Structure formats: C-alpha cells, structure tokens
Amino acid sequence: xxxxxxxxxxxxxxxxxxxxxxxGGAPEAPxxxxxxxxxxxxxxxxxxLVELAVEEGTVxxxxxxxxxxxxxxxxxxxxxxxxxxxxxxxxxxxxxxLLAEAQAGTPSADVAYISDAPVVITELVAGGILxxxxxxxVAETVPEEYREPLLANRLSTKILMxxxxxxxxxTPVENLxxxxxxxxxxxxxxxxxxxxxxxxxxxxxxxxxxxxxxEAHLELFGSEVVLDDGVENAGQQFIKDLYANGLVLVDDTxxxxxxVGATGQDDPPVGFTSYSDRRDNEEEGWALQAxxxxxxxxxxxxxxxxxxxxxxxxPAASRLVADFLMGDxxxxxxxxxxxxxxxxxxxVRTDMTAPEGAVSLEELSAWDIDPEETAxxxxxxxxxxxxx
Numbered sequence: 001x002x003x004x005x006x007x008x009x010x011x012x013x014x015x016x017x018x019x020x021x022x023x024g025g026a027p028e029a030p031x032x033x034x035x036x037x038x039x040x041x042x043x044x045x046x047x048x049l050v051e052l053a054v055e056e057g058t059v060x061x062x063x064x065x066x067x068x069x070x071x072x073x074x075x076x077x078x079x080x081x082x083x084x085x086x087x088x089x090x091x092x093x094x095x096x097x098l099l100a101e102a103q104a105g106t107p108s109a110d111v112a113y114i115s116d117a118p119v120v121i122t123e124l125v126a127g128g129i130l131x132x133x134x135x136x137x138v139a140e141t142v143p144e145e146y147r148e149p150l151l152a153n154r155l156s157t158k159i160l161m162x163x164x165x166x167x168x169x170x171t172p173v174e175n176l177x178x179x180x181x182x183x184x185x186x187x188x189x190x191x192x193x194x195x196x197x198x199x200x201x202x203x204x205x206x207x208x209x210x211x212x213x214x215e216a217h218l219e220l221f222g223s224e225v226v227l228d229d230g231v232e233n234a235g236q237q238f239i240k241d242l243y244a245n246g247l248v249l250v251d252d253t254x255x256x257x258x259x260v261g262a263t264g265q266d267d268p269p270v271g272f273t274s275y276s277d278r279r280d281n282e283e284e285g286w287a288l289q290a291x292x293x294x295x296x297x298x299x300x301x302x303x304x305x306x307x308x309x310x311x312x313x314x315p316a317a318s319r320l321v322a323d324f325l326m327g328d329x330x331x332x333x334x335x336x337x338x339x340x341x342x343x344x345x346x347x348v349r350t351d352m353t354a355p356e357g358a359v360s361l362e363e364l365s366a367w368d369i370d371p372e373e374t375a376x377x378x379x380x381x382x383x384x385x386x387x388x
Contacts, residue, residue, distance in 0.1 A: 034160060035331055039308065041315050042133055051187040052316035054081040059317035063113040064304070066089040074335045075324050082317050086161035089115035092197045095124065100310065102129045110312040111321045114305050115156060116197035117371035117379050118204075125149050130307030135323040138349060142326075146348040152303035153325045153337075153348040158202045159299030159366055161260055163268040165287035175220040175295045176206075176213070178243055186246035189259045189271035191384060194211070195251050198302065202272060204374050204381045205300045205367050207235035212296040219295065243388040253277070261286030265362070272299060275344030275364070290344070291364060301346065301366045327352065 014147055023214060027275040041049065053059070059082060060114040068086035075084045089097070091114045101107045112130055114120055119342070124130040134142070134151050146152040162171050174181060179188050203278045206213060210233035217225045217234060225234040251272055270291065278288045291298045308315070319332060327333020331353045332341055343358035354360070361368075 006292050024312055039131060039315060040134070041319060044316070044319070046320075049132055049319050049323075050079070053079065053314065053320050056082070056213045056314040056317050058083040058085060059110045060085045060087070060111060061111040061312045061321060062087050062094045062109040064087050064089065064094065064115050065113070069204050070314075071325065071336070071341040074338070075321065078321065078324070078336070082320070084317075084321065086117045090196060091120075092195070095119055095197070098124060098129050099127075102127070102310070105310040105311070107309050107313075110310050110314045110318040112305070112307040112309060113325065114307060115302055117303055117305065117369065118279070118375035119197060119369065120214070120305055120307070121129060121149055121371045122305065122375045129310055131304075131310055133308050133322050135268055135317050135319070135326060137329070138293060138322070139328045141349045141351045143348065143350065146303060150303075150305040150307050151322060151326075152305050152361075153327070154304050154340050154348060155301045155361075155368070156198075156304050157299060157301050157344060157364070157366060158198055158272055159273070159275050159364070160270055160291040160294055161257075161273050161277075161288050162259055162270045162291050163263075163265060163287050164289035165263045166265055166268050167289075171289075171291040171293050175216055175296050176297075177220045177238065177241075177284050179218050179270070180238065180245050182245075184245060184270070186248065187267075187269040188242065188245070189250060189256045189269050191253055191256060192249040192251060194382070196253075199272065199380065200382060200385075201302060201369055201374060202300050203239055203385065204378050205369050207233065207384075208370075208374065208377065210235035214266060215297040230387070236381075239385070240388055243385075257286060257288060258387060261288035263287050276340075276342050279342040285371065290359070290364070292359060296368050297365055299366050301361065301364070301368045303348075303371075304340075334357075351373065 004356040013154065061084060063086055066088045068088055072084045072086040094112055094114050098112060130149050130150065160173060178184060191199045193203045195346050198300065214225050214234035225237050227237055228240060231237050231240060256273045256278050260269055275290050281287060281288055306325055312318050324336050327337030333352055341355050344353050344383050346361060
C-alpha cells in the first residue's frame with residue numbers, strides 16, 4: 001500500500017515556514033461559523049500534512065461503523081508517528097455529541113465518519129461544525145454529488161434482507177406491501193427509527209416515494225390504497241399498516257441480523273439492515289441475503305461522509321485520515337479501503353472496481369436518498385411515527 005508521498009522525509013515547505021513565522025505548530029481552526037471559508041491546510045501537500053500531523057501526534061475519529069478498528073490498525077501502520085483513536089459511535093449519537101461539544105467550545109473529535117446525511121448537512125455543515133476536505137488526488141475520480149457538501153468514500157445501505165438458508169430459491173417478499181399481511185405478522189424486524197437516524201431516513205424515503213408505494217399496492221392487491229383518517233399518502237399508510245402488523249423494533253442492527261440471519265430456522269423473519277453485513281455471515285453463523293427482487297425498492301442507499309471537525313486540535317492528521325479513508329491509488333483501494341471493500345458497500349471513486357460478488361447499484365434498485373429533500377419532511381415523519 002502506498003499513498004503519494006507517504007514515506008518521503010521531505011523538508012517542510014513554504015506552508016510550514018509560514019506557520020512557523022506565526023508561532024509554529026498546527027494552525028487554529030476558524031471560529032464555528034457556517035460562513036467560514038476553507039481551512040488553510042486544505043491546499044497543503046501530502047508531505048506537509050505528514051510533517052505537521054506527526055507533530056500533532058494523535059487524531060480522534062468518531063465513526064458510525066465498528067470497522068474503524070481495522071482502519072485504525074492500517075492507518076497507524078502507514079503513519080507510525082500518529083496515534084489514531086477511533087470511537088464506534090452511531091451517527092445519531094455523534095450528532096448529539098458534536099452539537100453539544102461545539103456549543104461548549106470543547107470539540108473532542110477531529111474527524112466525523114458519519115451517515116444520517118439530512119441532519120449532518122442541515123445542522124452540522126450549515127452550522128459550521130463540520131467542514132469539507134477533498135484530497136486533490138481523488139477530486140477528479142469522485143462525482144460532484146459525493147464531493148459536496150461533504151466528501152463521501154462510499155454508499156451504504158439499509159435494505160430488506162432475508163434468510164437464504166430458509167429460502168434458497170430467492171426472496172420470499174416480492175412486494176413491500178406483503179409485509180403488511182398476516183403471513184408476516186410479527187415477523188419483520190427493524191431498528192427503531194426513533195433510535196437511529198439512518199432508519200428514520202429509510203422510513204422517510206418510503207413516505208417520500210409515496211407514488212411508487214401506491215403503484216406497488218395496485219400491483220399486489222389490484223386496488224388503490226385506501227388512506228386512514230390522518231394519513232396523507234401511500235407511504236404513510238404502508239408504515240402505519242406495517243407497525244399495526246407487529247413490526248418488531250430493536251435498538252441495534254446486530255439484533256436484526258441475528259434474528260433474520262441465524263441458520264437453522266424453519267420460519268425466520270425478514271428485516272431491514274445493512275447489505276454489507278453479509279460479510280459476517282460465515283463468522284456469525286448467519287445466512288443474510290439481500291431481497292433484490294422486492295418492488296418498488298428494497299430500501300435506500302446513502303453516503304458515508306467524512307467531515308473535518310471545526311476547532312480540531314489535529315487539523316493536519318484529520319486531513320490524512322480523510323485521504324486514507326478514500327483508499328490508495330489501486331483499483332481496490334488497498335489495505336486502507338479493505339474494511340469497506342465488500343459486497344453491499346459501493347465505493348464512490350469511479351476508478352475503483354466493484355468487490356467480487358457485488359451486485360450493481362442498478363441491480364440493487366434501492367432508492368438513493370436526497371438529503372436536502374429528506375430533511376424537509378423528516379421531522380414530520382418522526383412526528384407521524386409517534387402516533388403509531
């Protein structure tokens with residue numbers, strides 16, 4: 001694995017001299033302000049960042065995935081003078097912490113590796129708590145929608161999954177509305193959308209796609225959706241019917257995976273979870289499989305963002321982490337990207353190949369969320385869920 005300039009012991013260049021003239025060390029981040037401009041290190045070379053990052057010594061990363069532990073090991077092997085401190089924290093908890101820390105003026109993290117795009121963009125980015133950084137070496141290979149307003153390194157998923165051990169011929173659910181029928185009463189599992197923002201985004205997208213949900217209802221039942229009192233559209237009606245049909249809400253994705261995927265079950269439930277969790281099938285004794293043929297869609301895809309925390313004490317090391325999370329220059333991303341190079345995760349870099357065995361985004365047919373549009377109705381959907 002090699003990143004440009006990683007192993008060069010170059011002298012500190014013009015930027016470093018400028019910093020030294022100002023007193024040396026890492027520059028202070030600008031005040032938390034949505035209007036604040038680019039950080040002065042955004043234009044630094046890789047060698048300059050390495051030099052400054054070694055002086056900083058540590059970098060703290062909040063990560064919405066436990067795979068940060070693997071990233072930590074590889075990063076420290078590549079940069080032995082820098083200690084990466086990774087914290088596995090859900091995006092919802094990250095948002096709470098980052099908001100509180102910014103208000104107190106005591107940021108604890110340097111990098112946020114985070115999903116829940118609608119809240120991240122409207123609160124953390126718009127509020128100046130997170131700032132964007134796009135390494136120049138990957139700028140031309142990442143589509144604009146994944147470079148702004150924050151850089152993403154991959155698309156993640158929340159989709160319907162089933163147990164392929166019990167259903168070797170394919171998914172037992174060809175239409176989402178089947179989940180509202182008696183056959184699936186008490187046999188659909190999902191993390192509570194009130195606990196995890198990415199699952200609230202899933203529910204919100206179903207509401208946002210109400211026209212598609214109405215068409216799917218007509219296709220399955222041969223009739224138009226009849227809306228209950230207080231229900232505004234087909235998406236809301238589906239959610240209401242799903243809850244009324246004994247939807248099992250849990251507080252952790254692993255609980256969904258175990259309930260759905262455990263082998264040896266005669267009549268296992270289905271559930272909404274991360275497609276990439278199939279990577280743990282062998283180790284955990286699961287038989288998770290994506291419900292690819294489900295109309296109108298099995299779920300959602302969403303960006304995994306890399307945000308620079310405003311006021312970071314390690315701004316140079318933060319930028320090295322962002323660069324590292326994008327993978328090396330190979331078509332697989334190398335050891336740096338290896339934790340995410342699995343079927344069910346989708347690299348955003350156009351010069352990377354898909355992992356072996358991965359279905360394409362077209363085959364997946366999941367809805368790609370629009371963070372800004374989702375943000376407009378997300379609170380209303382949350383309020384609606386409280387009535388169920």
